[in-house]
Amino acid sequence: MGKVIHTSKVRIDQLERPIRHAFIEHFEEPVVFGMHGGIKQFYGVESDQENPSTLDHIVAGVAG
Numbered sequence: 001m002g003k004v005i006h007t008s009k010v011r012i013d014q015l016e017r018p019i020r021h022a023f024i025e026h027f028e029e030p031v032v033f034g035m036h037g038g039i040k041q042f043y044g045v046e047s048d049q050e051n052p053s054t055l056d057h058i059v060a061g062v063a064g
Helices: 037-043 054-063
Strands: 010-014 020-024 031-033
Touching: 031 054
Parallel strands: none
Antiparallel strands: 010 020, 020 031
């Protein structure tokens, strides 16, 4: 097995659903997760605030 080069330390705070803040070690500002557009519609969520979903962040990270 290879050598561990990094371990992410993240704390997730659930605010008013569906808004979540991810606090990542070494970064002062949280990453904000939520829902928008078709995702809110699919899950039947009503929220005035639109934020990128976790899926958006995953796609952006992989697409790099």
